[in-house]
Structures are given as C-alpha cells and as structure tokens.
Amino acid sequence: MKIVLQNVLWLLFFVAYQYFCLASESVTIGILFNEGSHQSEIALNSTLHKKNTFDQKAFFKSNVLQISNFDSFEASKTLCGMLEADYGIAAVIGLESPTRAILESICNHFEVPYIMTSWRPPTRKQTDTVFNFFPEAELFAQALAEIVKSLQWGSFVIIYETEEGLIRMQEILKLQDYKRNSKQNNILVKQLGPGNDHRSLLKEIKNATENNIILDCKTEHILPILQQAKDQNLLSLHNNYLLTSLDAHTLDYGELDTTANITTIRLFDYNTDDFKNTIRRWELSPFDYYSKRISLEPNQIKTETVLFYDALLHLTDSINDLMYTEKSITPNPINCFEQTKSKNGYIFAAYMKERKPSLSLSGPLKFDDNGNRIHFNIHVVDILDNQVIADWYASNSSLVLRRSSNDTEFAAVANLQKILVNVSSRIGEPYLKYRESEEGKILYGNDRYEGYSMDLIQEVANIIGFRFEFHLAEDKEYGKWDEKKKKWTGLVGDLLERKAQLAVCDLTITHQRREVVDFSMPFMTLGISILYKKEEKKDINMFAFLDPFSVSVWIYTATLYLIISVVLYFISRMTPGDWENPHPCDENPEELENIWDIKNCLWLTLGSIMTQGCDILPKGISSRMAVSMWWFFSLIMTSSYTANLAAFLTKDRMEPxxxxxxxxxxxxxxxxxxxxxxxxxxxxxxxxxxxxxxxxxxxxxxxxxxxxxxxxxxxxxxxxxxxxxxxxxxxxxxxxxxxxxxxxxxxxxxxxTKSYGIAMPMNSPYRSAINKAILKLQESGKLNDLKNKWWKEKRKDPSCENFDVEEKSDSAELALANVGGVFFVLGVGIAIAVMLAIFEFLWNVRSVSVEEHLTYWEALKVELKFACNVWITKKRTKPVISESSSSSSHKSDKTDDKSMIHSFLQSAGSFMNLNN
CATH class of the missing domain: 3.40.190.10 (Periplasmic binding protein-like II)
Known part of the structure; x- marks a missing residue:
C-alpha cells in the first residue's frame, strides 16, 4: 500500500513539475557520451532534475547521443545532426574521445560553446567558444614535475603508453639535461609495446636496477601492468610508483598484496561532506526509480564524471544567470553545410569564462582567453594508507606537503613491519660466520649464522620492530661493478636486483656504491692500515762474539799462538841480546840470566793479541823481529775481528x-x-x-x-x-x-678515514628509522659492547695482550743476549783463576808444613789466618808458628796493630802528598 501511495505522489509531483516548467523558456543542452558513461548519465539526470525543480527561469532538456571513438567522419555527422535539431543546442558537452579535435573545430567554427572534460594538448590556436574543465596541459605537466621533485627520486623510469603521455611528461624530462651515452642520465624513458604482455620491458627495467617508476597509461591497464611487475620482483618494499592517471584511485590494489610505495594523483577529495552529499543525491534521482539502482561509492567516482558534473552545473548556472538579466540565449538550428552560426553562442561563451562558479567538486575554476582551465588543485595520495600527502595549487604554482617527515617515516616503518626483511651478507669473521651446531641438530634460518652483523641487525630490528632473515650473496663479494657482465655483483647487486632490502657486513661506504644504493649512518669508523709480520724470535747465541771468525780461523789462531810462543822461547834463548846481568852493580858477573821462560813468552804473545801490551819486552834483534811480526799479525786479526763483530751483531738491523x-x-x-x-x-x-x-x-x-x-x-x-x-x-x-x-x-x-654502513636500495623510506636506531645504539654504548664481544670475548684462541713478543728496537743498541757469551767467558775464566789460586794456596801450605815440620792442618791454619788479615801487606819468609806467653801474643798483636796504624798513616800521607 505504501509503495502505491509513493508512486501516486511522485506522479502528481511530476505533473506539477511539467506544468510549471513549461511556463519557463526551454533550453536544450547537447551531450556526447561514449561507452562506459553510466556515472555521467546519473549525474546528468540528477543535475537537470534539481535545476528544473528549483530554478524557474529555464527548463533544461538534454539531447544525448553516443559518439564514435574511432570514426571522425561518423562523429562529425552525429554532431551536425544534433546542431540541426529544430530546438537548437545552447552548448555541447563532450566527454573524452579520440575524435574530440574534429568536434572542437566544428563547434568553434559555428560559435557553439563546446565544453570538454579531458586532457587536450597545449595549443596557441584561438578558441573563443571552447572550454576545457580538465587542467591546462602545460600547468598539468608542471604539477607532475613538482610532484616528482617532492618525491626526491635520484633517478627513475618513465613508462608511457601513448605519445600524449610523453607530452604530459615534458616538464619531468626537463628535470635533467640528457646526454647521449652518459652514465649520469638518471631518467629512462620507455614506451609500452603493443599487446598486453609487457614482461620483457619490465625485465629490462629490472636489469637497469631502477626502483622508481612513473607509469602513464589507461586506468584499466594499471593493475595488469603492476601484476606483471610483481612477477618480475618489481613490486617489493623498495619500489616506488607514481601513477599519473586521475582515476587510479578507483582501482582495488588489495589483490596485488604489495608493500611497494604507490602514489596517485586526483583532482578532488572524495572524503569531504559536500562530495558525499552530492553522490547521495545522484543515487536518489527519480529518473532512475524504475531502473535497477547501483550504489555509488565516493572512491569509485571517475574524474570524467566529476568534471562533467562541474561543467553541467557551471553551464546551467550561467544560463539561469543570463535569464535573470533578461538576456535571451535562445539557441537556433545550425546546418553544417551553411554559413549560419549561433546567435548568442559567442556572448554566452564569454560570460561563462568570466563567471565565477559558486560550487564545484573538482576545486577552483578559472579559465584563460582560450578556455583553458588555469585554476585547479591536485591532491597527491599514498594508496597504501589512502592518505593525501601533498597538494599542488595551480593558482600560485606551489606544492604543500601535508605529511610530515615523522608521518612518512611512520608509514615506511609500518610497511617494513608487514614483511620478512631479507638481509644480504657474506661470511667473514667477526661480522658473520657459521654457528656450530649441536651434534645431530640441523640449523635453519638465522640460527645458521652468528656474528657482529647478526647482532647489529637484531638490535636494529628490536628498536624498529621488524622481522628479518639472513641470506648469503651468491658470489660472496662486497659489491663491485663487473665490466664484462655490465652489472653490480655481491651485496650491492642483491639490493639492485631486489633480492634483499638490507645488506650488512664490513661493507665500506664509497662514492661508487653511494651512486646506486643508500647507506645508513656509519656504525663503525676505521681506516686503511698495514698488516705485517712481527720479527721472528731468533735463538739466543751467547757466543755471538765468535761469529766474526770461522771455527777454522779460531783453531788456526789458537794454534799459531802456541807455536809463536814456543818459537819465541827458543829464539830468545839463542839470541845473545836477551841474556842479561842479574846484578847491574857487578860489572863482571859470573852468570847471565834469561827472563824469557815459556811463561813469559805466552804472556807476551797473549798481551799483544789482546792489544794490552806487556811489562817486559825482548831486546835481541831476532826476538824483536819475531815479536814485530806477531804484533803485525795481531793488529790485522784484532782489527778484522772488531769490524766483523760490529757487522755480525747488527746485521739484523740491516734488513729492510x-x-x-x-x-x-x-x-x-x-x-x-x-x-x-x-x-x-x-x-x-x-x-x-x-x-x-x-x-x-x-x-x-x-x-x-x-x-x-x-x-x-x-x-x-x-x-x-x-x-x-x-x-x-x-x-x-x-x-x-x-x-x-x-x-x-x-x-x-x-x-x-672510512666507515661501514648498512646498505639499502636507493631512496629507501625506512632509512631515517634505521639511522635513528643506529644513533640510539651508539649513544647507549651498545655498538662498543658488540665490538668487544666479537673482537675479544667470543674468541676461541687466547688473546695476545699478555703474549710477550720481543720487539726489535729501532736503535743500534745491543741486547744482553748478543754479548752474553762474553760474560760467560769472563765468568768461566775467573772461576778457573780462583780454582788455580786455591790450588796454589793449598800447595803452598803443603810446602810450609814440610819445610817447618808442621802438620798440614797447623800450616793451613796459620796461612788462612794470615790471608784473612787484609791489613797486613808484608809477609815473613818463615811464618810464626807460636809465642811463649800470652804477653808475647799480646805484644805481637800490639805490634801488628802499630804496624797496621803505621801502614794506614803512610798510605794517607802518600795520598795527600805529605811524604815530601
């Protein structure tokens, strides 16, 4: 019953509506739709219904025709048929169509206002009656360039579908001066080929190790291309995309299941209340009551529909304004084969250019003399979190960022936390090494490795909150440019080939690597130094002083010493000059003596070769001749020994x-x-x-x-x-x-001075978060603790801190070990001398005991007592064995004391020169 009542009420309302509207002046608007314009049809019906219901000056009708997208002749026939209608056409609104150029030309020729809602190439041709609600081409290109600059991409690839797309990229191409065959070109331009399979092109981009891509193609082609990019591993965390389609927001990117940064642009914000209310009114249009209704979601509204609604609203409002000023804009029929033109079209077009619209869904509206839209806003949107990150305003050509650096970092960290981060590394102690497993236990994943790099990434992951897994680089290299393969190898190659999101080891930050990948702030600072082997410890040779001469020379020298001594002994006995008077006062001695016994001969030759001389010298001519030759031999041998000894003891210092x-x-x-x-x-x-x-x-x-x-x-x-x-x-x-x-x-x-850093793909959004984590570890001292752990604490071999390695001095000083043999010889010689002295002393005691008829122990006691009395310097020929009484003994002691005192005073007087 309620439904029937509602139908009756709607019928009565429609009759009243027709009655009042017929009293107003009827104005027909020409609409040229193409396939897939259902949303625009809903907007058309809703808008005309509202205008005809609440505005009393004009009654709007629409002449809707389908236009061919490929046949320009057929499209021109359709437009001419519309203009020839008896009621005429006040203006024509045409949606996007490849045949728009011919339609624009016809309307401009007959001065019929023609309103466009699609991109048009820049032109200097005067078009007085043509309007385009799509942004002016050059301003739109400038906006795209400013957006790309705000993304701070060091390099990128432009993928375009048609030549029109390349025209839209003209300002972006000006961001760099292109040089043929230059490695500094950071902009690559690629065109999509025919067909639907673009994997070869995407593979080429992948091999170029480019992460940033600008994609300009039809909206319906975006998802298939991105899916193929995912198959080529071009849709991972470190890949960035800018989609230039203004309808990219209508797609569902959930099926891609990606963490790539995808940025889109649009002319309107569908989250505002005005936009949502307008869409709700479209859904309640009575003209669609008996048809199957569809729910219109704000995020599914196309840009073409919004621009069509703004154009229709602006057109109808302009007509009503002219009606209120009692200016007639009654359209007249136009024959395309005659010279008839629109009577009021030029005036109407001029008014539309000057009029400021009261409401529009696509933002501010303003047109130049050629009907190009020069005021508009472009919203830059991050698809993953559906957040507007920037706005570009054509009125002052400025870009305003909405999202702060903290918001950008938060979004990047959120994406990082969604995936398992692949960390590329290489085996090299102490940064990474294989973990020793328990017997019979197989290790998997990160349990296979341990080291400084593993602990460092674990600390960073704990701060940021992501999961990671280590993988070894296939070629086990740090990362260098392979000229033969024309590609980067090692860890850097893994980042460029999208095999990893991070790379860590003892990877040095260099300007060559910095050109292709990003680095975190340094976690370790170092420098190039020289590793060399310590001087080996040589066996201590206490008899190094013997090295200047060979063993044979020493034997020959010692033998010659004995022979010369014996020869000198016989020469001295034969030469008359060495027989002397023992008593110089006796001029006619009965006997002569010769002092050159074998003992004195041995002493003379020894003193000579030791360069110490002797207290007695030969006097005979032949003996002196023999001694002179021995001295000459000693001079040469001693000098040679001294020179060679210095060379042998310092020969190690002659090494480089x-x-x-x-x-x-x-x-x-x-x-x-x-x-x-x-x-x-x-x-x-x-x-x-x-x-x-x-x-x-x-x-x-x-x-x-x-x-x-x-x-x-x-x-x-x-x-x-x-x-x-x-x-x-x-x-x-x-x-x-x-x-x-x-x-x-x-x-x-x-x-x-150089540094190690964590490498990541160029322009990684999570670089700031990793830098903060490393800075936090540095300030807390954790980095130093990790170094001590893997440089010292975790070492199996003993540390060299207490290892005594004798370093060679840079000076020319000789160590004790070099001359220790001399001390040894001295000690042995003194020991032998002491033993001989003891033997002589005991032999003398025996002689005394025999001569004096004493027991050996009595004689030993007397001699020991005398030897221990160091103050006595004179010795009796025969020792005093005993005294008659104690007084004698006491007297003898006194005599000895007096003798000792006298000796002391005499020595002191001699020292002070008092004896004179």
Missing part, C-alpha cells in the same frame, strides 16, 4: 724495515697488496697523492700478483714463513686478526 706507507713505497724487497675489487683497491687506484699513486703502480707491476680474493687469503700470505709481504686492509679487521695472531702487527697509522 717499514714504519708506514712512505717507507713501504720506497723499498722493493717487501711486496704489498690489497683485496682485488675492494674499497681499499679503489682508494689506491683513484688517489691523487703521489705516495699512493706510486704504491698502486708498483702493485700493478709486481709479479706474481699481490692482489688477494679476500682478507683471509691476505692474512695467510703475510703469515707465510718465507714470504716478505704486507697486506693493506681496514684497521678494524687488523685489530681482529692481531688479537689472537700474535705473530702479526699493525704498522703505522691509518692512511684514510
């Missing part, structure tokens, strides 16, 4: 030593090298410093090659037993190696 790069570069005996393809190699190759250039030239010329595959090979080469080789590597790695390898040392200071 290095204390830095300068000393290393000036010698040729010690070879030196670096890791092939590493950052250290690049440092020497690109350095302009003369010392480093000389070192690089020498490394290239040295054969066999001094370049090693990795640090481990370089360390092993330094440790080689016979090889004199120095290895240039990062100071932190040297610290790690010398911590337990006690035969190695670091030479000199660092040659430069």
């Amino acid at each position: 030593t290095i204390d830095g790069a300068e000393a290393l570069s000036k010698q040729t005996k010690i070879k030196y090298g670096v890791v092939d393809g590493g950052s250290t190699m690049a440092f020497f190759r690109d350095s302009n410093f003369s010392t480093y250039q000389r070192m690089w030239t020498n490394m290239l010329a040295t054969r066999p090659s001094v370049f090693e595959k990795n640090n481990n090979d370089g360390v092993k080469r330094v440790q080689a037993p016979k090889g004199q080789y120095a290895f240039l590597m990062e100071s932190t790695q040297i610290e790690y190696e010398i911590e337990t390898k006690c035969d190695l040392k670091q030479v000199g200071s660092s040659l430069d």
Whole structure:
C-alpha cells in the first residue's frame, strides 16, 4: 500500500513539475557520451532534475547521443545532426574521445560553446567558444614535475603508453639535461609495446636496477601492468610508483598484496561532506526509480564524471544567470553545410569564462582567453594508507606537503613491519660466520649464522620492530661493478636486483656504491692500515762474539799462538841480546840470566793479541823481529775481528724495515697488496697523492700478483714463513686478526678515514628509522659492547695482550743476549783463576808444613789466618808458628796493630802528598 501511495505522489509531483516548467523558456543542452558513461548519465539526470525543480527561469532538456571513438567522419555527422535539431543546442558537452579535435573545430567554427572534460594538448590556436574543465596541459605537466621533485627520486623510469603521455611528461624530462651515452642520465624513458604482455620491458627495467617508476597509461591497464611487475620482483618494499592517471584511485590494489610505495594523483577529495552529499543525491534521482539502482561509492567516482558534473552545473548556472538579466540565449538550428552560426553562442561563451562558479567538486575554476582551465588543485595520495600527502595549487604554482617527515617515516616503518626483511651478507669473521651446531641438530634460518652483523641487525630490528632473515650473496663479494657482465655483483647487486632490502657486513661506504644504493649512518669508523709480520724470535747465541771468525780461523789462531810462543822461547834463548846481568852493580858477573821462560813468552804473545801490551819486552834483534811480526799479525786479526763483530751483531738491523706507507713505497724487497675489487683497491687506484699513486703502480707491476680474493687469503700470505709481504686492509679487521695472531702487527697509522654502513636500495623510506636506531645504539654504548664481544670475548684462541713478543728496537743498541757469551767467558775464566789460586794456596801450605815440620792442618791454619788479615801487606819468609806467653801474643798483636796504624798513616800521607 505504501509503495502505491509513493508512486501516486511522485506522479502528481511530476505533473506539477511539467506544468510549471513549461511556463519557463526551454533550453536544450547537447551531450556526447561514449561507452562506459553510466556515472555521467546519473549525474546528468540528477543535475537537470534539481535545476528544473528549483530554478524557474529555464527548463533544461538534454539531447544525448553516443559518439564514435574511432570514426571522425561518423562523429562529425552525429554532431551536425544534433546542431540541426529544430530546438537548437545552447552548448555541447563532450566527454573524452579520440575524435574530440574534429568536434572542437566544428563547434568553434559555428560559435557553439563546446565544453570538454579531458586532457587536450597545449595549443596557441584561438578558441573563443571552447572550454576545457580538465587542467591546462602545460600547468598539468608542471604539477607532475613538482610532484616528482617532492618525491626526491635520484633517478627513475618513465613508462608511457601513448605519445600524449610523453607530452604530459615534458616538464619531468626537463628535470635533467640528457646526454647521449652518459652514465649520469638518471631518467629512462620507455614506451609500452603493443599487446598486453609487457614482461620483457619490465625485465629490462629490472636489469637497469631502477626502483622508481612513473607509469602513464589507461586506468584499466594499471593493475595488469603492476601484476606483471610483481612477477618480475618489481613490486617489493623498495619500489616506488607514481601513477599519473586521475582515476587510479578507483582501482582495488588489495589483490596485488604489495608493500611497494604507490602514489596517485586526483583532482578532488572524495572524503569531504559536500562530495558525499552530492553522490547521495545522484543515487536518489527519480529518473532512475524504475531502473535497477547501483550504489555509488565516493572512491569509485571517475574524474570524467566529476568534471562533467562541474561543467553541467557551471553551464546551467550561467544560463539561469543570463535569464535573470533578461538576456535571451535562445539557441537556433545550425546546418553544417551553411554559413549560419549561433546567435548568442559567442556572448554566452564569454560570460561563462568570466563567471565565477559558486560550487564545484573538482576545486577552483578559472579559465584563460582560450578556455583553458588555469585554476585547479591536485591532491597527491599514498594508496597504501589512502592518505593525501601533498597538494599542488595551480593558482600560485606551489606544492604543500601535508605529511610530515615523522608521518612518512611512520608509514615506511609500518610497511617494513608487514614483511620478512631479507638481509644480504657474506661470511667473514667477526661480522658473520657459521654457528656450530649441536651434534645431530640441523640449523635453519638465522640460527645458521652468528656474528657482529647478526647482532647489529637484531638490535636494529628490536628498536624498529621488524622481522628479518639472513641470506648469503651468491658470489660472496662486497659489491663491485663487473665490466664484462655490465652489472653490480655481491651485496650491492642483491639490493639492485631486489633480492634483499638490507645488506650488512664490513661493507665500506664509497662514492661508487653511494651512486646506486643508500647507506645508513656509519656504525663503525676505521681506516686503511698495514698488516705485517712481527720479527721472528731468533735463538739466543751467547757466543755471538765468535761469529766474526770461522771455527777454522779460531783453531788456526789458537794454534799459531802456541807455536809463536814456543818459537819465541827458543829464539830468545839463542839470541845473545836477551841474556842479561842479574846484578847491574857487578860489572863482571859470573852468570847471565834469561827472563824469557815459556811463561813469559805466552804472556807476551797473549798481551799483544789482546792489544794490552806487556811489562817486559825482548831486546835481541831476532826476538824483536819475531815479536814485530806477531804484533803485525795481531793488529790485522784484532782489527778484522772488531769490524766483523760490529757487522755480525747488527746485521739484523740491516734488513729492510717499514714504519708506514712512505717507507713501504720506497723499498722493493717487501711486496704489498690489497683485496682485488675492494674499497681499499679503489682508494689506491683513484688517489691523487703521489705516495699512493706510486704504491698502486708498483702493485700493478709486481709479479706474481699481490692482489688477494679476500682478507683471509691476505692474512695467510703475510703469515707465510718465507714470504716478505704486507697486506693493506681496514684497521678494524687488523685489530681482529692481531688479537689472537700474535705473530702479526699493525704498522703505522691509518692512511684514510672510512666507515661501514648498512646498505639499502636507493631512496629507501625506512632509512631515517634505521639511522635513528643506529644513533640510539651508539649513544647507549651498545655498538662498543658488540665490538668487544666479537673482537675479544667470543674468541676461541687466547688473546695476545699478555703474549710477550720481543720487539726489535729501532736503535743500534745491543741486547744482553748478543754479548752474553762474553760474560760467560769472563765468568768461566775467573772461576778457573780462583780454582788455580786455591790450588796454589793449598800447595803452598803443603810446602810450609814440610819445610817447618808442621802438620798440614797447623800450616793451613796459620796461612788462612794470615790471608784473612787484609791489613797486613808484608809477609815473613818463615811464618810464626807460636809465642811463649800470652804477653808475647799480646805484644805481637800490639805490634801488628802499630804496624797496621803505621801502614794506614803512610798510605794517607802518600795520598795527600805529605811524604815530601
């Protein structure tokens, strides 16, 4: 019953509506629709219903025709048929169509206002009666360029479908001066080929290691292209897309299941109350009551529909305004084959250009003299969180960012938390190594590895809140440009090929790598230094003083010493000059004596070769001749020994030593090298410093090659037993190696300053979050704790801190070990002398006991008592065995005391020159 009553009420309302409307002037509007314009039809019916219901000056009718999208002749016939109608056409609204150029030309020729709602190439042709509610082409291109600049992409690829799309990109192309075959070109331009399969093109872009893509194509082609991009691993976390289609917001991106950053643009904000209320009115249009209704979601409204509604509203409002001013705009029929033109079309078009619209869904409206829209706003939208991140205003050509840096970082972190982050690394202690598993237990995932890199990423992940998994780079390299393959290898290659979101190890931040990937702030600072082997400990030779002469020379010399002594003994006995008067006062002695017994001969020859001389000398001519020859021999031998002794004791110091790069570069005996393809190699190759250039030239010329595959090979080469080789590597790695390898040392200071950082794809949105995490770890001291953990605490081998390695002094001083044999000889000689003295003393005691008829112990007691009395300097020929009484003994003691006092005073007087 209610439905019947509602139908009756609607019928009565419609009759009343027709009655009152017929009293107004009827105005017909021409509408040229194409396929798929259902939303625009709803907007048309709703708008005309509202205008005819509430505005009393004009009654609006519509002449709706379908137009061909491919046949220009057929399209022109359709338009001419519309203009020839008896009631005429006040204005024509045409939607997007490839035949728009011919339609625009016809309407402009007959001065019929023609309203467009689609993009039109820039033109300088005067079009007085043509309007375009789509943004003016050059301003639209400028807006796209400003948006791309705001995204801060260092490089990107433009993928366009038609030539019109390339025209829309003209301002973006001006962001860089293109140079043919230049590696500095950061803009690649690619056109979609025919058909629906574009995987080959996307694979080419992937090989170009480009993450930022501008896609200009039809709305219905966006999702298929993105799906193919996903198949090529071009739709991951670090990929960024800008979709230039103004209807990209109508698509459902959920089926892609991606964390890529997809940015779109649109001319209106469908979240406002005015927009939602307008869409709700379209749904309640009575002209669609008996037809099947569809629900219109604000986010599904196309830009064409919104612009059509704004054009229709602006057109009808302009007609009503003219009606109120009693100006007639009654249209007249026009024959395309005659010269008849619209009577009021030019005036009406001029008024529409000047009139400021009261309401529009697509933002501010303003037209130039050619009917181009020069006032509009473009909203930049992030698809994943459906948030407007920026607005571009054509009125002052400015871009205003809505989302702060914190919001951008928050969104990036949220995306990072949705995925399992792949971390690329390489095996190399202490940064990453294989974990030792328990017996019979198989390890998986991150449990397979341990090290500084693993702990560092774990700490960063705990702060940011993401999950990660380590993967090893296939070629186990840090990352260098392979000229043959024309691609980056190693960890950098994994990032560029989208195999990983992060890369961490002892990866140095270099300008070559920085051109293709991003780095976090440094988590470790270091420099290039020299690793060299410590001088080996040599066996201590206490008899090093014997080295100047060979064993045979020593034997010959000792033998010759004995022979010369014996020969001198016989010569002295034969020559008359060595027989002397024992009593000089007796002029005619009965006997002559010769002092050159074998003992004195041995003493003379020994004193000569020791360069100490002797208190007695020969007097005979022949004996002096023999001694002179012996002296000459001693001079040569002693001088030769002294010279050779200095050379032998310091010969180790004649070996080449290095204390830095300068000393290393000036010698040729010690070879030196670096890791092939590493950052250290690049440092020497690109350095302009003369010392480093000389070192690089020498490394290239040295054969066999001094370049090693990795640090481990370089360390092993330094440790080689016979090889004199120095290895240039990062100071932190040297610290790690010398911590337990006690035969190695670091030479000199660092040659430069460099840093290790966490690598990630270029323009990664989560870079700021990782930087904050590293800064937090640095301030808390966690980075230093991690270094101590893996450089010292986790080492299996004992530390070298307490390892006593004797370093060679740089001075010319001799150590005790070098001359220890001299001390040994001295000690042995003194010991023998003491033993001989004791033997002589005991033999003398025996002689005394025999001569004096005493027991051996009595004689020993007397001699020991005398020897221990150091104050007595004179000795009786015969020792006093006993005294008659104690008084005698006491007297003797007094005599001895007086003698001792007298001796002391005499010595003191002699010292003070008092005896004179």
